[in-house]
Amino acid sequence: MTDDALIRADHLTVTLDAHPVLSDVTLAIRPGEIVTILGPNGSGKSTLLRALLGILPATRGRVTRRAGLGIGYVPQRLAIDRTLPMTVRRFLSLPARVADAAAAAALARVGLPDVAQRQMADLSGGQFQRVLLARALLSQPQLLVLDEPTQGLDQPGEAAFYRLIEEVRRETGVAVLMVSHDLHVVMAASDRVICLNGHICCEGTPRVVSTAPEYRALFGLGTQGALALYQHVHDHSHDAGGQGHAHPRHAHDHDHADSHGHHHA
Template identity: 65%
Template sequence: MTSPVIAARDLTIRIEGREILHKVSMTVQPAEIVTIVGPNGSGKSTFLRALIGAVPLASGRVERAPGLRIGYVPQKLALDSALPITVRRFLSLPRRISDDRVTDAMSRAGVPGLESRQMTDLSGGQFQRVLLARAILERPQLLLLDEATQGLDQPGAAAFYQRIEEVRRDLGCAVVMVSHDLHVVMAASDRVLCLNGHICCEGAPEVVADAPEYRALFGTGTKGTLALYRHQHSHRHDADCEHDNSHGAD
């Protein structure tokens, strides 16, 4: 079995004295797409920030492959509308990036030819794809996305996740996504982790969609809708579900 690109070992996180995550463990294999779902306040974004070292741990540890290159797409990025900055300039911060690398990243992100556009003139979907282009400039081995389709409609979100699959295929990178787009994003995943302050259920999308813990959180209609979007995989993952009703925070 190959070594994971990243592993969380019994992560516990407390913020202002309140426990947000309790003994959360997860490993991510090379080229695997893992989606983290959960209700509001479940600790999803906190967990993703912990993986990149942006949140202190109360206990546990994060293990990264040596020299791991990580690309990160944040939940949102606010730019001052009065600040003139082109897409090309934005991609070159904080250091200059060659034209060839910019062109390649923009093409992979699905927004070729927008380099001269002002960032503030982009549509929501274009803006998110430029953030994706920035995240893949260094050809990451692990791509992290925190609610990257927030504000997009369902067709836009589905197109974005299809692009993520293509990036995974072309770059061979692993992907960890946090999302509320349950039906579409689960269909684009190899494995789903349902988080609610702890891992309440984990496994292949069909298994998680049918798990009582997941259905208690999100309702019973997901499984049928999931079948409309599901693509085929050449491998399978085992599921390990256990029940708990504790709550955390994003």
């Protein structure tokens, strides 16, 4: 690991209610890279995010953030009271007032230039996530943290959101740390994929699926794959209690599989 990291964990262990949730996790997020953390429910993904953000203290080890690091956060779920009037424009100014020009630019950046006066409760799932992303981008962060941002979206919606994240990274240089519980779907632009189950089991680089006609038909990939579906090869077990059996951590490639599990050379 180099010293240019935006945020890093060194031998991070977090214990909650005398139960070890994370054990000896070491990782770093560097400027401009996209890192996806995968793991089943109960694997410690949310705990890791909260520890990295400084919300949870480390039991052992430490978390280091670059001085003055700006972080934009897109939560997993955000409950909006549907009986409470709340326009998109007003939502973008919570908790701090945002200028109209900045709000308009952020909405345009996420592909929603005409929703400012729409009610938050009336947005589709995909539009809602894009508004959350617009709000996260308003502070011009160096790091975007996305907690399962495509949960509840269908595959075309998921692919479109991943394409948007890739565009934002390309245009702004923001680093992206994304968490997902789907072990088989990863954003093609991810520079690294880390599999977490209480500890880091393994990590590798997903290869972009570019030749399978099924993907082009579904997602219109063109020359740049927006969604990489691959079969994750586990060299470890995932116990229901989240206590993985430790195996040597290593980088590896993954076999590609389409949505029906068919492998492509």
